Amino acid sequence: MEKITIPADRDGVAYLYGHPLRNSLSPPLHQTVYNALGLNWTQIPLSSADGPSYTQSPDITTFLASIRSNPKFVGSSVTMPWKVAIMSHLDDLTEEARQAGACNTIFLRRDGETETKSRTSYVGTNTDCIGIREALLQNSPTGADHFRGKPALIVGGGGTARTALYVLRRWLGASAVYIVNRDAAEVEAILAEDKLRNPDSSNLAPLVPVSNPAVAATVEPPVAIVSGIPNYPPKTDKERRAREILRLLLGRQLHEKDQGVILEMCYHPVPWTDIAQMASDARWKVILGSEALIWQGLEQARLWTGIDVVSVPGLVARVKEFVTKAVAERSKLNL
Incomplete structure (x- = not known):
């Protein structure tokens, strides 16, 4: 079994699955990583408007069918209300997901001895750990x-x-x-x-x-x-x-x-x-808590890209700078 490494020259789509998602820092955090790596990737909040201030995500069956049929899919963040419910629908779970009792990340894994016999598994883990x-x-x-x-x-x-x-x-x-x-x-x-x-x-x-x-x-x-x-x-x-x-x-x-x-x-x-x-x-x-957000996001990026993103010069600093500014700006809005 091996982690799938996505070719850097291929377009990639990650998702953020759950609701509500309007205030999530996940998509811009991951975009900061992709830009630093020179990847033509993006993370898309997978929800639709359900009123002026709320979003609604698709059900689990619809979501999984969508990602399994998408050749550009590289991985997904999972948030409420699906972090527990989605676990039984995935091919495998890591120890982190089992012990935490929740899945906040899906990544791809290849099972099999050769390329021709391989099978792609959709694995749930918990990078909040x-x-x-x-x-x-x-x-x-x-x-x-x-x-x-x-x-x-x-x-x-x-x-x-x-x-x-x-x-x-x-x-x-x-x-x-x-x-x-x-x-x-x-x-x-x-x-x-x-x-x-x-x-x-x-x-x-x-x-x-x-x-x-x-x-x-x-x-x-x-x-x-x-x-x-x-x-x-x-x-x-x-x-x-x-x-x-x-x-x-x-x-x-x-x-x-x-x-x-x-x-x-x-x-x-x-x-x-x-x-x-x-x-x-x-x-x-x-x-x-924004520190935990940073490191769980970097672990997601590592799983999805196959790259040791923490060792890339300047990448962690860029992500920290983005999160610090974003949290400060949102804090001012709520004073």
Whole structure:
């Protein structure tokens, strides 16, 4: 089995599948990559207008039939509401997709011993794993050593929490992964899914719900946090309780050399959230969620082009410059 490398002189079409897509930075991010590589490629948002401020994407069967019959197809980003539903329709899934429980990327793979016997497979993966991993590693004082053998924390109970759990275990070597969330049922669902995916979990860092401020005040402090909740002030008692638990954990840094690193995945409509400010006040290093966007997009480009895009001189800098400007401009519009 081998990854298909698309000839550079061939026109290529990538898609962005899901809805709504009006505010997505994915197409211009990928265009920045294609321009840097000199490729005559583009990424097209695959949706149509459904009212003045909403878009609607085609159903999965229509979408897959379209890409399978398109000789210019090179790959696709997948977003809500299809990230889970599409998995059972693909030819194969990577470990990242299985462990995260969601697919955000489709790429092409050739199966077979010879060119004449080969078959093209449509494979689902989850590059958000790479986005979270690289955002943390690229911005930590000592790379993976800063996190290895120490606890980490996940805030939230959605898809980001599931993806972060895999990353913190697989690549960062966390000794335990705490989870703080307003909804106990969501936490129970994550625990149950984790048990099904990893029936033999003896070698995995335990997933530990923290729902009591008294426990937060006594557990070993985390050195890494991935926050995956919207930037809304807490209103209910459960939300205020979860925020207080987070505040306590943020305040328990013991030494400057063990400075905590928090990845705030929420960067829209504004990149600097209430949680980012709270972490900064507690002397944590704050990484904006746009960093994860950059690295997951670069991983998609690598899968689709067959090129180690990160090693191309100046390419990462160009993508970072674009994303930084785009996020800043959108933030101004929402002030």
